[in-house]
Amino acid sequence: MTSLALDRRTLIRSAAALPLARAFPAWAQSGTAGLRPTPGILSGDRIELAVSESHFTTGGRSAHAVTINGTLPAPLIRLKEGQNVQLVVHNLLKEDTSIHWHGLIVPFHMDGVPGISFPGIRPGETFTYEFPIRQSGTYWYHSHSGMQEAMGHYGPIVIDPAGADPVRADREHVIVLSDWSPVHPHKLMQRLKQMGGYYNMQKQTLAGLLKGRDQSLKDRMDWGRMRMDPTDISDVTGSTYSYLVNGHGTAENWIGLFAPGERVRLRIVNASAMTNFNLRLPGLAMTVVQCDGQHVQPVETDEFQIAIAETYDVIVEPAEAKPYGLIAEAIDRSGLVRATLAPQVGMIAPVPPLRQRPLLTMKDMGMDMSGMDMGHNGVIDLSQPANDGMAGHSMKMLDPSVAPQVPMGPGVATLSPMPADRTADRPTGLEDVDHRVLTYADLKALKPNGDTRAPTRSLDIHLTANMERYMWSFDGVKLSDGAEPIAFRHMERVRVTLINDTMMPHPIHIHGHFFQLVTGEDAAANPRKHTVNVLPGGKVSFDLTADAIGDWAFHCHMLMHMHAGMMRVVTVRHDGGAA
Template sequence: MSTLSRRHLIKSTAALAAASALPMPAWAKGQSLSHARKGFGEVSGEDIELAIGNHHFAIGNRSGHAVAVNGTIPGPLVRLREGQRARLHVTNTLAEDSSIHWHGLLVPFQFDGVPGVSFPGIRPGERFTYDFPIRQSGTYWWHSHSGLQEQAGHYGPIIVESADPDPRYDRDYVVLLSEFTPLHPHDIMRKLKVGEHYFQRDMLTASEGTMPGAMRRMWGKMRMNPRDISDVTGSTYTFLVNGHGPQDDLQFAFVPGERVRLRVINGSAMTFFNLRIPGVPMTVIQADGQDVDEVEVDEFQIGVAETYDVIVSPPAGSHAIVAEAMDRSGMGIASLTSHKGHIATPPPLRQIPTLTMADMGMMDHSAHSGSGMASMEGMDHSMRDTSALPADVEAGPGVDMVAPMPMDRMDFPGLGLDTVSHRVLRYTDLRARRMNPHREIDREMEIHLTGNMERYMWSFDGRKFTAVTDDPIRFGYDERVRVKLVNQTMMAHPIHLHGHFFELVNGADHMHQPLKHTVVVQPGGTATFDLTANEPGDWAFHCHLLYHMHAGMMQVVTVRPFPEGAEA
């Protein structure tokens, strides 16, 4: 067990703040770099070597600097076995610190891979060994937790083979969704700070649509636009499937009659995807690597950092796997085909969705009033009335919106999917396949997701995370806590807790609440989970939208016995 102290970790992260003093990297000097290959190889066994390095990457007509692992984007598929011990030797050839976080794997906290929280990071030229037992099976992924390297290509998939093989499928594929941009991620962050609408190309105009004038004026007073859905869009992103762009004609082969398992991973930095295979139903069998009762759907929205495993039995022919960005600014494409070389024709992009009163945390009265205007009087004031917030939420400049009536939105399928005619997955459809141990709740707590969109400030409870906090969220070891997340903003946030699985309070009986490591909290809504804090150590807790986390929506969760006499 590591003996690293928090004080030592704070000191060791000083290198992050001093990054500008490091030698200028080769890519910044204009020196030639090797080209990262599209797609990924596979590594397995008890000793695995991974090397992080600067590369060049090109997709379509976009090209630029990238951070690749073992020379590919995404990095290699790490294939492990339930019950084995893994030693992953990571060499950092960058001129800056780096790291790898094993997203969803249950590991000792000192191998969780978050600089400044669980270890110091991997310095330039150093080799670090992650050494831990594999205690689970399922579909997961890995990525950098240093700076904004994840956006530049530093991520890859994980498959942990079960000790008990699943007979329900004949072959399986990883479908890793992500994005590439030629812009350096720090340049993206700077542009978002200057103007949060910088990458928007489809804003609602004064003459477009049927929105009443008073509603438009209300949106204007709030300095918001009802199509401000994604911070970074297809205007700069090319959406990827396994590192391949839409023009690459990526194919997954099958034989008619086979049952094919698709392990869908959202490894993007900022993009929610709506995934469907037109004409082919999908049976969901896992969420975040954990078995769920089978549920058949035609489409599902997958938040950043979530995974869903589905089984499909496609008829002969070629079928488009469509990963459409939630804001409909582009899509990732692949073909599931029984005829090698035959490429499926994807459907066109659908109409751009528009935020509603429900996304403001307001009840929509339009069905009763005929105009939706009944509750608009004074709405702008109520949405900025910070006196309605709990006393422990800091109502400073980082909070510019308060949802007047936040409600549980577990049954919401995701923006743009609430009006389609086919079957769409909802959190309320998920039910754990195996029974959870029954535990009474020891206490309840609320955490508020807060932000100022115009200033691009994001936080929990109005407090921005700066690197290492002296005031973490504290749980006693083995304490059972019901956590309610309240989204005071008009953007969906995928919230991830390291080191644990929690149970969604989604309407299933308490013995079958589904286990997840990431939960999407819808705009103006709430989401609740039950956590048994049984993994000791210090763990990151954050929004998995990369630039939101970088801007402050992160906190440390510490799990340990409380000092004698201290209150929980």
Template sequence: MMGAAPSNQAPGVLSGERIELAIGHTPVRINGRMGHAVTANGTMPGPLIRLREGQDVCLSVRNTLGEDTSVHWHGLLVPFQFDGVPGISFPGIAPGQTFDYRFPVRQAGTYWYHSHSGMQEAMGLLGPIVIDPAGPEPQPYDREHVIMLSDWSPVHPHVLLKRLKQMGGYHNFQKQTLAGLLAGRDQPLSERLAWGRMRMDPTDISDVTGSAYTFLINGHDTDANWTGLFTPGERVRLRFINASAMTHFNVRLPGLPMRVIQADGQDVEPVETDEFQIAIAETYDVIVCPAKAEPVAIIAEALDRSGLCRATLAPQAGMVAPLVPLRKRPLLTMRDMGMDMSGMDMGGMGMEGGTLDLSAPSDAPPSGHAHHGAMTMKMRDKSLAAPAIRMGPGVATIAPAPIDRLADRPTGLEQVDHRVLTYADLRALVPSEDRRAPTRHLDLHLTANMERYMWGFDGAKLSENPDPISFRHGERVRVTLINDTMMPHPIHLHGHFFELVNGAGDKAPRKHTVNVLPGGKVRFDLTASALGDWAFHCHVLLHMHTGMFRVVTVRAGENAA
């Protein structure tokens, strides 16, 4: 569609053994403003691709742009040469060229596709994938809807990045104020002064906020009111996909419980909740059972509460669910700085039940022992860094005492008065086929200089880490991700699933993306089963683009390093 019609109309469904996508430029109208999008088959999001487990498929992608493009099949287990990452698994698709992705469909569940070229993903090149199982569904349902969440700005993503490079808090209009202090809405003055001495901002939750973005559900803003129909009493499956460039969402249907049945396309034991946080690139499938012939709101609220999108589940077209108000914006805590003393492993320091002394200069070294029940520890003390971290301008903070936060309610949902899903709640419906103990351990630190907008693994960006992370084919490795920054990072591994070490034992949930909370760490067990070179990166687009990206290589018969 190259005319002036908006592209955020309902996309079609593509299925069969050969599917064609044309990548091109399309004008869009969002929130009353015209903009320019890069789309698949002229719509944003692109058409739903519906496949069946066990079939073979050829996805033929034609590039009508004046620049290279690509499509990555997010979460699909494919041969590496069809994974769709330029410079790693293939050269990309040149202008005027067509590339055929051919592979067997080896799984079922909810997935999605997006560009891995430049900033095209942020400009609209994304779409959903649903793969029906070869056998019966473990959790039957009567009706389904795909709910694809995204963020949209008419400002080019390179301009958004330039602004962040100039000032890290450029888009944050929710900073603490004197009025907030006097009204008791913000932190006490002593805490605010302490944060100021450390040159940190507890309201720095999201890099790009609702001041720049309009939040969308299936390409529709709140006023456009995307609507999915139901009949009272039906079991309705909602397939949530967070296809945003920069936004984590808190999802709820006020007054209607959700039963989570899949995470990242993998079946889990059903768990009932009232709200969940879906990180960028994750998917969650839930079943809801609306009993009354009344509209129900689907609320996707941005992590920093700078905006939300409302869609409607309704018994008939034309109904509009009530719009809920934005909740109070969250504030970061010592726990988000990796300084929560209750969770600290103090080793031989003899510290028990201590508190944090923020009165010392920000470059003071850790004291190594308690002083009147207090300990001086600083995120800016680089003597705390692990030997593997490359210390330089890309590392501004080190979490002094990062802890496993898989059982934590995610940022902003710590105090809500209803049930909230955590990673600790997830149990695989069927145990993993590989139950071997890991034979090797690998630690990776997520690092940043947020003021200069520099992101990386172990203190280095991709161009400074030319050697890949190497695995032997078939080896079992425990990977620990340690977040030394004060922002969450959804880390995605291409070509594989891994098992989260969340206390579920043999029923550890399998995921392809895991959100590492600020000041936290995540452990997962990986079987390096897929030969080839694979991308491994943060799915916050501008974090990835500025350096939080590594290459994983899996080779037969070689020593790993």
């Protein structure tokens, strides 16, 4: 192992004994000059990682953490396309752990999902992951055990290409976004099950009505009849979360250095448990050059939404010797984190005020108001339950054939009557800003996709929920309720359409594969991704070539949605059924 001047025993002792409140790896420390050269980056053909308990403090809040080699975020792993790597993971916890290599194409038994691809790593045991590196780009790694990911078990991966990098940059920084609460994630989930809007502190008020900031009285009454809350945008909010850049809150001000006139590459990872961020650099345009580790045709924007588990690489070119604020704002605008790009240590970019929180609309419930049958008072009649078990708060489907495979019941409170393709829509919270906003429709593959065959079959998958009871599922069935695997034949080409029947966006991730997101007519130019954010009341389609034999996880990357049941197993088999 070329990156650590420690033997294995010293590494394990150090990680187990490290109770430091503020332990950062070198790449994540404030004032870093960038990734080259940076001490402490893990590289080479054999890398050792020790998962242990620590404490973490930010913004005056301190709590138990799960860390790797004693740091939060975890060490940066830097690899090279074409190499073979061994990643030796020591579990020093009192519970099982695991590591999933998010976005990496690996043999399924090295994918790191307990109960699907391997049994997990028991306390005191060591597991060695070993696989070839078949790609390049920006990725990350995290636990797939319990809710350790929400407690600090995550870190970035950078893979350099075997040949020339099409992205030219003078300097690069890794930006890992995350959310942190001193409340244990199991307690957060318990509270959400008791009351779905437990952490929503931004509900409409009389003052908002009088000042014209919120819905009109009529709209409020209409939404109240449907038992819907237009402010219910995020489950866990800034009321308990601290938002972090590389482990630093706003007051701690992470600084990444630059020299005026440089092309600076920012490798941005959203490693949050439950927060989608709207990201901007006021005064600096961003040129998006990579998404989910895959090169895209450069596209300039002023702001974009990065969903949980996505990565974006952008180029910025700061011309002036002044600080620039990197602003990651939660999509419900319950909080933000400011970091600083600056020419020298000690400079601080301003913190902008939080923008007005958005309100959901009929479109977010999958209803195109044009052409819909209105009731006698001009309101769509959605007050009748679609099923006796729906507790009176279900939307009535206009056409039962919309989702014939979705079993109605207490876990499915709504079905979108008219879900629309929203890949060209501005995402939640950015609908009305007065500057450029990236949409999925703006992303085009840099090089033509290799497989552009027409799909031989199509598959619709509904994202379903009862938000009041905090029940989440695919097609109305939770994984724990015996959901059947989604079966593919090896190398078949399938058009998958995700239909969001809920009022929240969902970042949906498939393991072991990349898919081509359908954003236009030219299949060769559709962007390749491993995670896609499905907007409320919307649908997205992607073409998947099932080229990886094995059993793979397929789930919402909102950690609590996944644990509540929004997860399935994808199986890829040869025609005869053998693995």
